[in-house]
Amino acid sequence: xxxxxxxxxxxxxxxxxxxxxxxxxxxxxxxxxxxxxxxxxxxxxxxxxxxxxxxxxxxxxxxxxxxxxxxxxxxxxxxxxxxxxxxxxxxxxxxxxxxxxxxxxxxxxxxxxxxxxxxxxxxxxxxxxxxxxxxxxxxxxxxxxxxxxxxxxxxxxxxxxxxxxxxxxxxxxxxxxxxxxxxxxxxxxxxxxxxxxxxxxxxxxxxxxxxxxxxxxxxxxxxxxxxxxxxxxxxxxxxxxxxxxxxxxxxxxxxxxxxxxxxxxxxxxxxxxxxxxxxxxxxxxxxxxxxxxxxxxxxxxxxxxxxxxxxxxxxxxxxxxxxxxxxxxxxxxxxxxxxxxxxxxxxxxxxxxxxxxxxxxxxxxxxxxxxxxxxxxxxxxxxxxxxxxxxxxxxxxxxxxxxxxxxxxxxxxxxxxxxxxxxxxxxxxxxxxxxxxxxxxxxxxxxxxxxxxxxxxxxxxxxxxxxxxxxxxxxxxxxxxxxxxxxxxxxxxxxxxxxxxxxxxxxxxxxxxxxxxxxxxxxxxxxxxxxxxxxxxxxxxxxxxxxxxxxxxxxxxxxxxxxxxxxxxxxxxxxxxxxxxxxxxxxxxxxxxxxxxxxxxxxxxxxxxxxxxxxxxxxxxxxxxxxxxxxxxxxxxxxxxxxxxxxxxxxxxxxxxxxxxxxxxxxxxxxxxxxxxxxxxxxxxxxxxxxxxxxxxxxxxxxxxxxxxxxxxxxxxxxxxxxxxxxxxx
Numbered sequence: 250x251x252x253x254x255x256x257x258x259x260x261x262x263x264x265x266x267x268x269x270x271x272x273x274x275x276x277x278x279x280x281x282x283x284x285x286x287x288x289x290x291x292x293x294x295x296x297x298x299x300x301x302x303x304x305x306x307x308x309x310x311x312x313x314x315x316x317x318x319x320x321x322x323x324x325x326x327x328x329x330x331x332x333x334x335x336x337x338x339x340x341x342x343x344x345x346x347x348x349x350x351x352x353x354x355x356x357x358x359x360x361x362x363x364x365x366x367x368x369x370x371x372x373x374x375x376x377x378x379x380x381x382x383x384x385x386x387x388x389x390x391x392x393x394x395x396x397x398x399x400x401x402x403x404x405x406x407x408x409x410x411x412x413x414x415x416x417x418x419x420x421x422x423x424x425x426x427x428x429x430x431x432x433x434x435x436x437x438x439x440x441x442x443x444x445x446x447x448x449x450x451x452x453x454x455x456x457x458x459x460x461x462x463x464x465x466x467x468x469x470x471x472x473x474x475x476x477x478x479x480x481x482x483x484x485x486x487x488x489x490x491x492x493x494x495x496x497x498x499x500x501x502x503x504x505x506x507x508x509x510x511x512x513x514x515x516x517x518x519x520x521x522x523x524x525x526x527x528x529x530x531x532x533x534x535x536x537x538x539x540x541x542x543x544x545x546x547x548x549x550x551x552x553x554x555x556x557x558x559x560x561x562x563x564x565x566x567x568x569x570x571x572x573x574x575x576x577x578x579x580x581x582x583x584x585x586x587x588x589x590x591x592x593x594x595x596x597x598x599x600x601x602x603x604x605x606x607x608x609x610x611x612x613x614x615x616x617x618x619x620x621x622x623x624x625x626x627x628x629x630x631x632x633x634x635x636x637x638x639x640x641x642x643x644x645x646x647x648x649x650x651x652x653x654x655x656x657x658x659x660x661x662x663x664x665x666x667x668x669x670x671x672x673x674x675x676x677x678x679x680x681x682x683x684x685x686x687x688x689x690x691x692x693x694x695x696x697x698x699x700x701x702x703x704x705x706x707x708x709x710x711x712x713x714x715x716x717x718x719x720x721x722x723x724x725x726x727x728x729x730x731x732x733x734x735x736x737x738x739x740x741x742x743x744x745x746x747x748x749x750x751x752x753x754x755x756x757x758x759x760x761x762x763x764x765x766x767x768x769x770x771x772x773x774x775x776x777x778x779x780x781x782x783x784x785x786x787x788x789x790x791x792x793x794x795x796x797x798x799x800x801x802x803x804x805x806x807x808x809x810x811x812x813x814x815x816x817x818x819x820x821x822x823x824x825x826x827x828x829x830x831x832x833x834x835x836x837x838x839x840x841x842x843x844x845x846x847x848x849x850x851x852x853x854x855x856x857x858x859x860x861x862x863x864x865x866x867x868x869x870x871x872x873x874x875x876x877x878x879x880x881x882x883x884x885x886x887x888x889x890x891x892x893x894x895x896x897x898x899x900x901x902x903x904x905x906x907x908x909x910x911x912x913x914x915x916x917x918x919x920x921x922x923x924x925x926x927x928x929x930x931x932x933x934x935x936x937x938x939x940x941x942x943x944x945x946x947x948x949x950x951x952x953x954x955x956x957x958x959x960x961x962x963x964x965x966x967x968x969x970x971x972x973x974x975x976x977x978x979x
Contacts, residue, residue: 250759259303259828265850267313274329282324284317292316292730313897328819376533381412388414392719397712398489404825405686405705407818409679409760417719418727419714420755422468422641423737426661426673428476430458432737433662437461437730447487448510451480452517456524465728468676469642471585473791474561475546476519476672478553485510485553511556513836517558525582526569535581541639542606543587544599545621551591555599555861558586562605565613571912571944578910578946580953584609584616585639588898607890609905611883614946617875619907620898625904627868630669638671640903647674648809651753656830657737658748665845674755678716681760681813684767684789689830697790706759706796710808711756717806719748753807758872759797760813763820763842763847764789768940770836777848777862790846790869797872809872811847816949819844820961840928840969841961845874850965856880856972857896864901876904877948878972882921883908889973907948907969914942916936924967928960 250263268289275283284292296304296312317326385944388411401408413419431451434443435458445451463470488506497505526535538676542558544551556681565584568576586606592599607615625635630649640646651671657664659673682705693696697860725732725740732738732746740746749755775781790810797808812838815822824853826837841850848859863876881893883890883906890906897904911922916935922945925931931946933940946955948968958966 250301253303253305262829267293274325274495277328282322284322288320289570296342296844316967324811325613326780326864327423328639336977338942344491368916384413384415385411393715404683404822406683406712407681410467418723420466420720421678422645423466423470423675424641424672425470425736426464427455427472428672429661429663430477436734439588447484448480448513449517449520451477452521456521458537459538460528460530461730464530464795465731467536469539471541471639471641473541473543474557475543475554477557478547478550480512481514481557482550484513514556514560518564521566521893526579533536537642539583539585539639539642541585542616544591545589558602559605563611566609568613573914575912577912577944578613580955581864583643585620587618587619588638589621593895593898603894609893611887611908613910614908614948618894618897619903620901621900623902633698636669641676643814644875645676647671647756648753648807648871653928655752658754660740662739672744675737675752676725677720677755679758679760679811680712680812682709683763684761685763685826685836688767688770695740698771709759710800717750717757720750744944751805756807756809756872758809759793760811760846761793762815764842764846766836775852790866794869809868812874816846816962817959819965820959823961839964846870850969853970858895858905860896860901866904876901877907879907879969880973881971910942910946924963
């Protein structure tokens, strides 16, 4: 028998809970008014003899009251009714106490595995989670309508980041305008930071900016090394003057100045990496940071950009030392390497950087690859010009700049009229639709499917409007680093950010999950079949885009379709589907649903076919998406990595390779840490299962996780098939 709780969740029937509740009421009345053990068992037997598959918890409580009165236990029934009423008041008044206790005691499964880059036992993370639990409670009780909360609880939609929603100042992710802040100065915590005069200083200030910015938002942030490049030249000029003053020859001055500059870049990048990984922001983790490595961002400073890219790649190949002093794969910063004409061919000037990137990917999972060629075909500004720019965090892409004709609405000091602006822009938040739930609710009736789909989309739309409205009252004073001091804008004190929420300047994301399961249930085919399944999958994607297009036209808000990286939500959606529809073979019989448009992890497909197929769906996910191929250890087979990189350049905008890079602290094993049938991680060499002594790095959903995952994501990782073999490896 299953019990349907007040919040819609379904749990197994547990007779001990009935016994406990009656006994708690028993102690409140005189002995002769108390229910005997036999009477309690008779009530339990009566409920069980009903032979119901499901029963509401309220119905069970009604039965208990009726049976107690049948036994002439009127005072006891009264106490039970009072107890029940009091519990209902407490439940409505505040739901946080038990969750907080479970978090502190380390017993809450959700918070322990909510984020694979957060350790819930650490006090800084707990502080963030305690605030998050309170925010979630306030959000549920006061800020969201009941139908949105109910749909969220039932897994029909997911209202993301409710743990930050109570603070109306917080947005999702951004491209930090580091160029403006370094070139024109900024203010951090009331302290004026002036323009630096050398690379190592600029790199250090950049990390301070990153910490301040990511403490004022909750998503991912991205910076570009091109914004650091002018300071590498400033360092070179400083060294050149030093040697010139010593009357060295021109060749010697240039040679020694270049050597010193390279050493400073090495030290500056090391400082940057150490700072980013050792700092903890107010979200209880190291900044969720991506670093863009794009030669084409500046023709003037291309040589300096190349030197900085080279150093970032070299240091990432080496890795970071763990507690044992062994080099391992870190989660951050995520590296984004842009493929372009100057680095994609063997005879290209910067081909050596791409070879270095391939080596880095084979060993440390990054960089990820953005194709300038494909991106410029897909991302055209209002003048029809193709643009290339990085994602914000792990996969969230801005739409092309369509606010160019409005001028410098952010009042940035580095604004260039007529040129697309991307740094300084941001995302307002995400609400995700559960596509398999739409399909299962329709019972394979296609007309009903589209009707339910539209109803659910409008529910997502209303939830997204709430996110927008929450930000619309914000003034620049709430986060000066963002809105006054250059990270996103340079507004006046007290000035509203309202204009930055419109005109295409910022995006707001309609997320989606489980395209595979949705298509499979409705058609019996995978969306990868190049036939009926694929056509239906593309039709669904087009429908999502049409909804966003309409909302955008009506409201001048840049709604955009977003392939959600559902880390914890993949498990939640799967559990909710099972509760609502039972076990449906091939659809709800797993602990996870498939990310966005991806080929399901268990489906056999080669890497090139996968990337080519997914490129068609990625095109229809303009607000964010990333594709990947799962590979074995390719450190001795870099030719395959190079071949995949070239294929990415010609065929898909954004993709990554998932390699394996693990370490067992107990025995020193450096191969792949495995997952057993019980979804427990273990070292295949010594059998070690202690998470504290295992360094495991896995791509979660666009970014690398290193603190383990919930059961749903762990099963998904375990079931991933390889998309390329390693037969030619040494």
